[in-house]
Amino acid sequence: MTDTIIEVEDLHTHFDVGGSLFGGEGDVVRAVDGVSFDIRRGEIFGLVGESGSGKTTLGRTILGLVPATSGHIRYRDMDLATLDEKQFRPLRRNLGMIFQDPNASLNPAMTVGQGVGHPLRIHGITSNRAETRRRAAEMLDRCGLSPGEQFLDTYPEDLSGGQKQRVVIARALITEPELVVADEPVASLDMSIRAKVLELMMDLQDDLGLTYLYITHDLASGKFVCDRMAIMYLGQMVEWGESEDIYDDPQHPYTRALLEAIPLPDPSRRDRDKKLPRGEIPDALDPPRGCRFHPRCPEAFEPCGWEPKDLVDALEERWTTVDEDTFERELGMTGDLERVGFEGSRLRFSPEDRNAFSTWLQDVGPELPTAVWSGVETVERDGDDVVVRFRFGPEPGQQQHAGRTVACHLHGVVARPDGDHVGEPVDATT
Amino acid sequence: MSTPVTFASPDDRDRAGPILEVRDLSVAYGTPQGSLHAVDRISFDLHPGESLGVVGESGCGKSSMGRGLMQLLPPGGDVGGSVKLKGEELIGVGRRRLRHARGQDIALVFQEPMTRLDPLMRVSDHFVEAVRAHRPDTSKDDAKQAGREVLAAMGIPPTRADNYPHEFSGGMRQRIMIALGIVLNPAVIIADEPTTALDVIVEAQILDLLDRMRRTEDVGLILITHNLGIVAETCDRVAVMYAGRIVEIGPIDDVFANPAHPYTKGLLRSVISTDTTELSSIDGAPPSLIDPPCGCRFEPRCPEAFDACPSVDPALTEVRSDQHAACLLYPGADAGSTTDVVPPERDAAEGLQGETR
Numbered sequence: 048m049t050d051t052i053i054e055v056e057d058l059h060t061h062f063d064v065g066g067s068l069f070g071g072e073g074d075v076v077r078a079v080d081g082v083s084f085d086i087r088r089g090e091i092f093g094l095v096g097e098s099g100s101g102k103t104t105l106g107r108t109i110l111g112l113v114p115a116t117s118g119h120i121r122y123r124d125m126d127l128a129t130l131d132e133k134q135f136r137p138l139r140r141n142l143g144m145i146f147q148d149p150n151a152s153l154n155p156a157m158t159v160g161q162g163v164g165h166p167l168r169i170h171g172i173t174s175n176r177a178e179t180r181r182r183a184a185e186m187l188d189r190c191g192l193s194p195g196e197q198f199l200d201t202y203p204e205d206l207s208g209g210q211k212q213r214v215v216i217a218r219a220l221i222t223e224p225e226l227v228v229a230d231e232p233v234a235s236l237d238m239s240i241r242a243k244v245l246e247l248m249m250d251l252q253d254d255l256g257l258t259y260l261y262i263t264h265d266l267a268s269g270k271f272v273c274d275r276m277a278i279m280y281l282g283q284m285v286e287w288g289e290s291e292d293i294y295d296d297p298q299h300p301y302t303r304a305l306l307e308a309i310p311l312p313d314p315s316r317r318d319r320d321k322k323l324p325r326g327e328i329p330d331a332l333d334p335p336r337g338c339r340f341h342p343r344c345p346e347a348f349e350p351c352g353w354e355p356k357d358l359v360d361a362l363e364e365r366w367t368t369v370d371e372d373t374f375e376r377e378l379g380m381t382g383d384l385e386r387v388g389f390e391g392s393r394l395r396f397s398p399e400d401r402n403a404f405s406t407w408l409q410d411v412g413p414e415l416p417t418a419v420w421s422g423v424e425t426v427e428r429d430g431d432d433v434v435v436r437f438r439f440g441p442e443p444g445q446q447q448h449a450g451r452t453v454a455c456h457l458h459g460v461v462a463r464p465d466g467d468h469v470g471e472p473v474d475a476t477t
Numbered sequence: 478m479s480t481p482v483t484f485a486s487p488d489d490r491d492r493a494g495p496i497l498e499v500r501d502l503s504v505a506y507g508t509p510q511g512s513l514h515a516v517d518r519i520s521f522d523l524h525p526g527e528s529l530g531v532v533g534e535s536g537c538g539k540s541s542m543g544r545g546l547m548q549l550l551p552p553g554g555d556v557g558g559s560v561k562l563k564g565e566e567l568i569g570v571g572r573r574r575l576r577h578a579r580g581q582d583i584a585l586v587f588q589e590p591m592t593r594l595d596p597l598m599r600v601s602d603h604f605v606e607a608v609r610a611h612r613p614d615t616s617k618d619d620a621k622q623a624g625r626e627v628l629a630a631m632g633i634p635p636t637r638a639d640n641y642p643h644e645f646s647g648g649m650r651q652r653i654m655i656a657l658g659i660v661l662n663p664a665v666i667i668a669d670e671p672t673t674a675l676d677v678i679v680e681a682q683i684l685d686l687l688d689r690m691r692r693t694e695d696v697g698l699i700l701i702t703h704n705l706g707i708v709a710e711t712c713d714r715v716a717v718m719y720a721g722r723i724v725e726i727g728p729i730d731d732v733f734a735n736p737a738h739p740y741t742k743g744l745l746r747s748v749i750s751t752d753t754t755e756l757s758s759i760d761g762a763p764p765s766l767i768d769p770p771c772g773c774r775f776e777p778r779c780p781e782a783f784d785a786c787p788s789v790d791p792a793l794t795e796v797r798s799d800q801h802a803a804c805l806l807y808p809g810a811d812a813g814s815t816t817d818v819v820p821p822e823r824d825a826a827e828g829l830q831g832e833t834r
Binding site for chain 2: 098265310
């Protein structure tokens with residue numbers, strides 16, 4: 048049971064965005080940014096994360112629906128990351144996909160029978176209409192739409208949400224794929240029928256010997272369904288291993304936050320202590336350096352990669368908690384924060400009174416709402432300016448801890464090879 | 478008819494009385510197939526500082542109920558019944574009074590914040606507009622200042638008040654919407670799936686804000702959601718809706734620990750949480766609201782249905798102190814019926830005992 052069906056190594060999927068019509072330089076979103084893992088035959092592997100974590104892009108890259116920028120996806124004796132569309136096409140019968148929204152993934156002009164039978168025709172698995180219909184009816188039966196023959200000539204609009212998703216599943220499985228990528232298969236369904244669809248997916252897994260890559264933002268269903276899983280954040284995996292280990296004893300603060308944030312249907316536990324991260328998943332065009340989670344992390348400390356924009360954010364956050372007079376006074380001291388200079392790991396202020404500013408900043412720094420001040424190495428004068436310099440904050444590399452892989456400095460500071468670090472590793476004195 | 482149930486919250490004795498009294502609220506839409514009764518004669522009270530969760534699946538009428546309270550319906554929509562705000566009837570009043578009530582007295586927070594903010598207006602100008610629409614004498618500066626204060630309370634830095642909506646993330650926009658909702662100190666906030674478009678962490682942050690706000694400002698909060706976890710985390714009472722009706726309403730602890738209505742039981746069992754050890758679901762689908770069944774609307778899906786259920790329409794009846802359910806398993810639910818309703822004894826006893834999950 049432990050043979051590997053898919054092996055992903057240092058996979059990158061980047062998108063160019065914002066380039067102008069006239070060939071101007073665009074920015075790059077690193078939607079999947081150096082991910083390595085494997086999927087074992089017969090397991091359900093979960094990819095869990097918030098929107099913008101890259102989980103959907105990773106699933107689509109594996110299926111060749113989005114081209115990989117670099118890295119390897121080993122399947123049988125091939126590297127899927129290097130195949131073009133034409134080479135990929137014959138493999139699609141082995142690699143299926145279940146989409147999130149059945150309304151969007153079913154063609155309203157095709158009958159259920161045509162839709163489910165379509166892959167058979169495309170791959171030349173059946174040669175005549177009667178055979179296609181028979182196989183489609185059989186698959187519908189297996190997916191809980193029985194008798195299948197009665198559904199063949201209905202249209203998607205005649206079906207309920209749960210029935211439509213069963214049709215989507217039947218269509219994905221009719222070519223008897225080895226691996227099925229299921230992207231939020233129950234998220235758009237009502238609570239009362241989610242369980243039925245998940246049960247169906249698990250029953251079919253046993254019957255047909257399937258392997259699933261289960262993509263979800265919902266840790267609760269992930270816990271129930273997945274054998275192993277990876278928690279993703281901004282294109283990277285932050286913690287991955289056996290699901291049970293991850294739920295019982297999460298080792299990355301982001302995993303812990305995701306678990307604590309799930310609303311529990313139990314009023315008696317509503318007052319439990321939740322350590323919620325601040326803010327939201329940041330813009331993927333300009334991800335935080337060091338650990339990508341550090342600006343939000345409730346446990347971030349000195350080495351986590353504090354950088355100039357964190358100091359600006361912390362000052363702004365402070366200003367949501369002080370009174371109007373204090374805010375005006377302090378804003379007068381720092382000057383317009385949109386004018387501060389970002390120079391790599393240095394932040395340049397041009398205050399009116401550099402002495403008063405410098406004294407105030409050093410007073411207020413340690414009291415700021417984040418631990419950003421722990422990352423400050425020096426506050427220096429430079430002519431009329433004040434320059435704040437940040438110390439080395441490496442992007443965390445992966446390490447083995449408590450039976451799983453985790454990328455977090457809380458378990459020892461390990462720098463990721465080729466990571467996006469803050470400052471210089473060698474403490475160069477200027 | 479039996480005496481009408483009051484739906485009062487348990488601790489209303491130390492309060493001034495309900496801020497909102499809803500009686501027989503109905504919402505219907507004209508469709509080519511006939512009139513669709515999205516909300517069918519529902520009644521409840523809301524007290525200052527109280528949070529009432531309204532849960533149900535898609536199509537149960539919970540959003541129509543929220544819109545019906547504000548009389549904000551699409552063309553073809555029709556509201557009936559009575560909605561009293563601080564004793565004043567809102568159904569049937571003139572458009573002017575209604576416009577004044579919206580925003581000043583009752584605020585709505587929607588699911589999709591981006592579609593509710595004007596992309597061409599700075600956030601601060603939204604506050605100027607909102608405040609001056611109701612209090613025309615307020616100066617621009619005072620309105621902006623009021624805006625900065627509520628924004629800060631929602632975690633938006635004052636330095637960002639003059640930015641445009643697109644410069645904020647989804648969660649920040651929802652914070653802005655809530656700030657806009659509370660800047661006029663309304664008595665009631667209706668939040669319709671306020672976090673459904675947000676990620677779980679941001680959802681928790683926003684729910685935290687809403688909860689803090691209704692406690693500090695003593696605002697009555699109606700939280701409409703499909704998520705039972707959210708209700709359990711933030712509400713004092715819960716109303717469970719099915720096919721346009723409230724089928725169960727009561728204090729949050731009682732309803733979650735001892736759900737009375739078979740639909741509530743099924744819904745609670747079907748929640749997939751991190752504690753789930755067994756999957757469960759409710760077979761079948763809700764009935765058409767154009768021509769609903771004449772008896773209990775849940776009967777075709779109900780595992781506890783008996784012979785009277787298809788023909789007798791159950792009324793809400795008190796099952797335990799302050800907990801009401803519309804189910805014939807409980808005495809009093811057959812009010813107004815001419816048929817004899819004799820629930821199978823063993824099942825009724827089980828139902829009364831409640832099932833702990």
